[in-house]
Amino acid sequence: MQISIIGSGYVGTTIAACLADVGHDVINVEIDEDIVESINAGTAPIHEPGLQERIAEHAGSRLRATTDYDAVRETDVTFLCLPTPQADDGSLDLAVMEAGAESLGEALAEKSDDHLVVVKSTVLPGTTEEVVAPTVVDAADSGADERISFAMNPEFLRMSTAVTDFLEPDKVVFGTANDAATATLREVYAPILEREETDLVETDIREAELIKYANNAFLASKISLVNELGNVAKEYGADAYEVLEAVGLDDRISKRFMRSGLGWGGSCFPKDVNALRAGAREQGYEPELLDAVVAVNDRQPRRLVDALAEHVPLEGARIAVLGLSFKPNTDDIRKSRSLDVIDHLRAAGAAVVAYDPVAMDNVRERYPDLEYADTAESALEGADGAVLATDWDGFDDLSFDGMARRVVVDGRRIDIDADELEVYDGLTW
Numbered sequence: 001m002q003i004s005i006i007g008s009g010y011v012g013t014t015i016a017a018c019l020a021d022v023g024h025d026v027i028n029v030e031i032d033e034d035i036v037e038s039i040n041a042g043t044a045p046i047h048e049p050g051l052q053e054r055i056a057e058h059a060g061s062r063l064r065a066t067t068d069y070d071a072v073r074e075t076d077v078t079f080l081c082l083p084t085p086q087a088d089d090g091s092l093d094l095a096v097m098e099a100g101a102e103s104l105g106e107a108l109a110e111k112s113d114d115h116l117v118v119v120k121s122t123v124l125p126g127t128t129e130e131v132v133a134p135t136v137v138d139a140a141d142s143g144a145d146e147r148i149s150f151a152m153n154p155e156f157l158r159m160s161t162a163v164t165d166f167l168e169p170d171k172v173v174f175g176t177a178n179d180a181a182t183a184t185l186r187e188v189y190a191p192i193l194e195r196e197e198t199d200l201v202e203t204d205i206r207e208a209e210l211i212k213y214a215n216n217a218f219l220a221s222k223i224s225l226v227n228e229l230g231n232v233a234k235e236y237g238a239d240a241y242e243v244l245e246a247v248g249l250d251d252r253i254s255k256r257f258m259r260s261g262l263g264w265g266g267s268c269f270p271k272d273v274n275a276l277r278a279g280a281r282e283q284g285y286e287p288e289l290l291d292a293v294v295a296v297n298d299r300q301p302r303r304l305v306d307a308l309a310e311h312v313p314l315e316g317a318r319i320a321v322l323g324l325s326f327k328p329n330t331d332d333i334r335k336s337r338s339l340d341v342i343d344h345l346r347a348a349g350a351a352v353v354a355y356d357p358v359a360m361d362n363v364r365e366r367y368p369d370l371e372y373a374d375t376a377e378s379a380l381e382g383a384d385g386a387v388l389a390t391d392w393d394g395f396d397d398l399s400f401d402g403m404a405r406r407v408v409v410d411g412r413r414i415d416i417d418a419d420e421l422e423v424y425d426g427l428t429w
């Protein structure tokens with residue numbers, strides 16, 4: 001099938017490479033020329049396991065990239081993978097979606113065949129039908145509403161496991177308004193739907209939009225509850241990890257997403273929970289539980305720095321922060337809790353030396369004056385204290401010998417050898 005993908009960021013690039021890998025002809029339409037060049041040269045523009053080899057294999061044949069929207073006319077279906085960021089007041093900012101939808105409509109004005117536009121971006125109920133569709137249709141010529149149809153297909157992939165999550169999902173959700181759209185989506189996903197483990201949910205567009213928010217709200221709430229229980233466990237001197245491991249044996253609860261600590265960050269949970277809160281309020285409903293979910297999460301970095309301050313006077317201290325990405329195996333630092341930790345440490349007068357295996361270039365743009373170390377051990381050299389902020393592989397095997405004071409506060413319950421440490425403290429245990 002001929003597929004175009006508008007926006008080639010974390011989602012657009014990943015799904016383009018994966019759809020090419022399962023046999024489709026895919027073209028990425030992206031405004032950033034560096035990304036376009038990178039894909040066409042066979043180089044992944046982001047760090048994501050499994051992506052580089054797929055882009056290298058298919059670039060120039062089944063996978064191409066361009067800045068020119070006219071390319072969509074050669075395709076049967078277009079996926080919109082544009083950002084849907086958070087506005088200053090927490091609500092959903094649709095400006096980029098609207099701009100992309102308009103460019104798409106203008107390009108489709110000159111296509112006489114039927115075309116399916118699929119919203120892949122995370123958008124609140126009503127957005128596909130009330131914002132995206134009219135914008136595309138208005139920008140195309142008259143009669144466009146007869147030829148162009150719309151669908152919503154939320155994406156559940158996670159950073160760092162994006163390729164396998166897309167190719168081997170628990171579920172695929174098609175929100176459509178007619179059978180032809182469903183049939184097209186079935187064709188796109190045919191190789192993925194062959195897997196027995198993948199459930200297919202076919203529903204209306206509005207439900208598909210809300211399924212994505214409900215999914216993320218549920219997971220973020222689960223982690224905040226786990227963190228609240230962890231904070232209480234620490235007050236009692238009980239080990240939250242032992243407690244929650246036992247709780248997770250109950251099938252209804254499950255063992256997954258039970259790791260307490262610094263809390264959730266990333267490009268999705270924060271903005272999506274906030275968009276849902278703002279959307280609910282707009283509809284006249286007070287989302288009190290979701291408000292608390294965010295409040296608990298926002299407190300964790302401060303709690304970690306307070307815990308460190310109990311062992312090390314922070315003013316003038318040299319503190320190593322290990323792990324800067326919002327989770328391991330990605331260079332994505334969007335809403336990373338590590339950055340909040342750095343802000344609190346600097347506000348308390350500490351000199352921070354930071355290390356991350358892949359995310360330092362991204363952090364450097366935001367903190368050009370921070371000291372960066374080439375290795376975790378060199379960050380620890382001479383430090384008066386250290387914070388473990390992201391649970392990267394290899395952090396369980398660190399030597400703390402070079403520290404001036406061997407004080408470590410762990411925000412992620414990494415299995416380190418704490419025997420030689422002066423102080424080993426955990427955020428929630």
Ligand SMILES: NC(=O)c1ccc[n+]([C@@H]2O[C@H](COP(=O)([O-])OP(=O)(O)OC[C@H]3O[C@@H](n4cnc5c(N)ncnc54)[C@H](O)[C@@H]3O)[C@@H](O)[C@H]2O)c1
Pocket residue numbers: 006007008009010011012029030031032035081082083084096099100103120121122123155156157158159267268
């Ligand atoms: N990142 C994730 O893990 C994830 C997972 C599921 C869903 N989502 C959702 O998918 C959407 C995209 O997220 P992302 O993380 O890939 O965003 P991103 O910011 O990484 O990528 C968006 C891309 O769109 C490009 N772009 C901006 N305006 C454009 C335009 N007018 N025309 C063409 N390209 C344009 C940008 O240059 C950028 O490369 C969001 O709605 C997000 O909530 C993200």
Ligand SMILES: O=c1ccn([C@@H]2O[C@H](COP(=O)(O)OP(=O)(O)O[C@H]3O[C@H](CO)[C@@H](O)[C@H](O)[C@H]3O)[C@@H](O)[C@H]2O)c(=O)[nH]1
Pocket residue numbers: 122155156157158159160216219223256257258259260261262263264265266267268269272326327
């Ligand atoms: O037990 C846990 C699990 C996760 N986290 C934190 O939660 C955040 C999010 O982690 P994860 O969900 O693995 O990563 P994302 O890539 O943000 O993926 C989420 O957000 C995506 C974008 O919407 C969705 O597609 C995914 O299904 C959803 O899991 C990270 O900061 C993790 O450190 C914890 O603190 N404890």
